[in-house]
Amino acid sequence: MLLSAACLGARLLADELSPYTVEDRRSGYTYLSEDNQRLQDDDFANPGLLWVEQGRTLWHRADGTAGMSCTSCHGDATVSMRGVRTRYPRFDPQRGKLINLEQQINRCREQRMQALPYPYESEALLALTTFVSWQSRGLPMHVSIDGPAQPFFEAGRAFYMQRRGQLDLACTHCHDQYAGQRLRGDVISQGQSNGFPIYRHTWQTLGSTHRMFAWCNTSVRAEPYPLGADEYVNLELFVAWRGRGLPVETPAVRR
Amino acid sequence: MAEPRVRVPSTAKKGESIEIKTLISHPMDSGHNRDVYGRLIPRYIIHTFTCTYNGEEVFRADWHPAIAANPYLTFYTVATESGRLRFEWSDDKGTVYATEAEITVV
Numbered sequence: 110m111l112l113s114a115a116c117l118g119a120r121l122l123a124d125e126l127s128p129y130t131v132e133d134r135r136s137g138y139t140y141l142s143e144d145n146q147r148l149q150d151d152d153f154a155n156p157g158l159l160w161v162e163q164g165r166t167l168w169h170r171a172d173g174t175a176g177m178s179c180t181s182c183h184g185d186a187t188v189s190m191r192g193v194r195t196r197y198p199r200f201d202p203q204r205g206k207l208i209n210l211e212q213q214i215n216r217c218r219e220q221r222m223q224a225l226p227y228p229y230e231s232e233a234l235l236a237l238t239t240f241v242s243w244q245s246r247g248l249p250m251h252v253s254i255d256g257p258a259q260p261f262f263e264a265g266r267a268f269y270m271q272r273r274g275q276l277d278l279a280c281t282h283c284h285d286q287y288a289g290q291r292l293r294g295d296v297i298s299q300g301q302s303n304g305f306p307i308y309r310h311t312w313q314t315l316g317s318t319h320r321m322f323a324w325c326n327t328s329v330r331a332e333p334y335p336l337g338a339d340e341y342v343n344l345e346l347f348v349a350w351r352g353r354g355l356p357v358e359t360p361a362v363r364r
Numbered sequence: 365m366a367e368p369r370v371r372v373p374s375t376a377k378k379g380e381s382i383e384i385k386t387l388i389s390h391p392m393d394s395g396h397n398r399d400v401y402g403r404l405i406p407r408y409i410i411h412t413f414t415c416t417y418n419g420e421e422v423f424r425a426d427w428h429p430a431i432a433a434n435p436y437l438t439f440y441t442v443a444t445e446s447g448r449l450r451f452e453w454s455d456d457k458g459t460v461y462a463t464e465a466e467i468t469v470v
Contacts, residue, residue: 153369153371153385153387154385154387154436156387156389156434156436158369159369159387159389159434162367162369310432313391313392313432313433313434314391314433314434
């Protein structure tokens with residue numbers, strides 16, 4: 110009786126977490142405390158939703174000399190932006206390299222709206238990125254890594270495997286070899302990117318994938334790259350592929 | 365900054381205890397942190413939260429520097445009559461953020 114109850118408990122837990130697990134890939138959600146999971150699940154309490162609201166306002170607001178807003182081209186975001194987050198970063202023929210969601214938003218601003226690009230990690234860019242990503246919530250990550258994207262994907266993988274900093278650690282050392290184990294007071298996650306931009310308690314605010322990369326680099330005492338650098342966009346593609354099939358959770362809550 | 369968010373049940377029975385949730389976007393700088401140049405970031409927090417129910421104060425909280433950014437607060441009050449709940453957050457720069465919600469008591 111007791112045993113079956115325990116089994117039932119274990120199965121229930123597995124069922125609840127199953128959307129956040131694909132094969133051996135586990136979303137950061139599965140490493141969270143119950144409190145933080147609840148915070149993420151509650152669309153009222155999740156602080157990331159503040160940025161979604163702000164992003165919705167910006168989506169409708171005309172800016173720049175062309176007098177256009179996002180809606181002028183894209184219309185209803187719930188339709189036009191659904192699934193977009195799952196495909197970024199992608200290869201961009203115009204630039205001849207990868208482009209991520211933040212850069213795509215800024216490109217729209219510059220080329221279509223004739224407006225100034227938002228600085229990387231500004232509140233406005235975070236808000237729009239979060240709003241656009243939020244439209245894909247629950248959809249599986251599915252980036253393209255073949256064709257012209259392939260060399261950039263390989264560069265991203267190489268970055269992931271490269272030791273760096275005074276601690277001489279590569280991403281893979283923590284996030285592949287020691288995921289699930291403790292690093293001082295914290296549990297190391299697999300470093301999946303499906304919830305970004307995330308509301309991170311450590312930062313007391315919302316942050317982008319690149320901010321997290323820079324934070325990780327600084328933590329191993331390496332010089333971080335500037336946010337939006339090609340090295341980070343390549344890495345972003347590799348990390349997105351590494352978490353293929355995991356659902357978009359934006360805006361996720363993380364420690 | 366984003367608008368403050370509140371969640372109040374739209375209808376309630378008279379005498380019923382109702383749960384009210386609030387969330388506001390605010391940096392809540394404690395006054396102890398430094399910026400990248402090593403300069404002290406001055407204290408900038410919301411110090412008072414109040415809720416009035418048809419003009420009568422039903423809840424008040426004094427907040428202090430240890431409260432995290434983007435404060436989330438849940439509290440309870442008793443539904444006495446139909447009307448309007450008003451929420452106000454006052455911060456160190458003298459800004460008052462306010463929002464209102466309607467409730468129908470049956």
